[in-house]
Amino acid sequence: MKHGILSYTQSELEGVFSELGLPRFRAAQVFTWVFRFGKTSFFEMTNIGKALQEKLDQMFHIYRPEVARVSRSRDGTVKFLLELADKNTIETVFIPETHRNTICVSSQVGCSVGCKFCNTGYGGFIRNLSAEEIISQFLAVKGYLHLWTPGADRLSNVVFMGMGEPLFNYDNVSRAIQNLMWDEREGLSRRRITLSTSGIAPVLERVARDLPCRLAVSLHAPNDELRTRIMPINQTYDISSIMKACKLYSEHHKFLKITFEYLLLRDINDTDICARELVALLSGVNAKVNLLQFNSWNGCTFKPSQRTIRFAKILQNAGLEAPIRTRRGEDIMAACGQLRTENAKKQ
Numbered sequence: 001m002k003h004g005i006l007s008y009t010q011s012e013l014e015g016v017f018s019e020l021g022l023p024r025f026r027a028a029q030v031f032t033w034v035f036r037f038g039k040t041s042f043f044e045m046t047n048i049g050k051a052l053q054e055k056l057d058q059m060f061h062i063y064r065p066e067v068a069r070v071s072r073s074r075d076g077t078v079k080f081l082l083e084l085a086d087k088n089t090i091e092t093v094f095i096p097e098t099h100r101n102t103i104c105v106s107s108q109v110g111c112s113v114g115c116k117f118c119n120t121g122y123g124g125f126i127r128n129l130s131a132e133e134i135i136s137q138f139l140a141v142k143g144y145l146h147l148w149t150p151g152a153d154r155l156s157n158v159v160f161m162g163m164g165e166p167l168f169n170y171d172n173v174s175r176a177i178q179n180l181m182w183d184e185r186e187g188l189s190r191r192r193i194t195l196s197t198s199g200i201a202p203v204l205e206r207v208a209r210d211l212p213c214r215l216a217v218s219l220h221a222p223n224d225e226l227r228t229r230i231m232p233i234n235q236t237y238d239i240s241s242i243m244k245a246c247k248l249y250s251e252h253h254k255f256l257k258i259t260f261e262y263l264l265l266r267d268i269n270d271t272d273i274c275a276r277e278l279v280a281l282l283s284g285v286n287a288k289v290n291l292l293q294f295n296s297w298n299g300c301t302f303k304p305s306q307r308t309i310r311f312a313k314i315l316q317n318a319g320l321e322a323p324i325r326t327r328r329g330e331d332i333m334a335a336c337g338q339l340r341t342e343n344a345k346k347q
């Protein structure tokens, strides 16, 4: 049976090559072909001898999901519906900005967390993605947008904010992150990879200790009562357990701010009282608050807040960094919480 080469770590692949009696640098050569030049066949790797090409082809495959559908937004955002080998579909979003290009990847097919404001959550959970499937989202996007060519834009930032709760698939997500930081692959620095979570406190503590990346916590409410109303997972992992794990993260990553995502929902969590409670909660935390504007979807009862600027001012006047994030991809249902495909609806 062939193994997926994308899921191998640097040391694992070098170990395989050394067992084959090959120098370690061959592993780096192979990944340069895959990640920098987009090759999907070992026979296209011209600086590797024929015998090794054949050997690698017998042992490994280079996985790339099918691009089943592409939607382009007026603002340049591109949403991909990717079909996996088992015909399940996931969504990946490319977000171009002036000084960076971000890819938003999925970590699961569906999601079990069930946030009330999230369209993806309503589709339910199907399965975890493998590390290979997570990494292959980069290759599919780079391939479709022709980002291999010299001088083409780079995928400079990665956010785990697509379908799924990454911390419920921790082993595969952490392997994918570590592989993406390897030079011969994407060579992304830890400051350019952001792991977003609804706050699975015990796993968050593992992230704090083991993963060298940025952290974004979907908070969305300043107290347990309100948070449980819109994020039932809060009954299991309440705000105090999340803040305890965040404290541990700050101890291990002294210079990295934690981003707290706060989706403003009209007359739910956008009052002055909520803003002041949020200030108090984050006092002493190395924090930044991303204020998100809600994008409505069919059948949803929540409405976008009309108090966004006032809410932001209260936070900013208290000394918190609290930018209002611009909506991206609204016209193609690609913004946060809208990653529910027509396919999922059919399923």
Ligand code: SF4
Pocket (backbone or CB within 6 Å): 111, 112, 113, 114, 115, 118, 119, 120, 121, 122, 162, 163, 164, 165, 198, 337
């Ligand atoms: S917001 Fe994230 S964690 Fe919550 S249901 Fe949606 S995909 Fe899952």
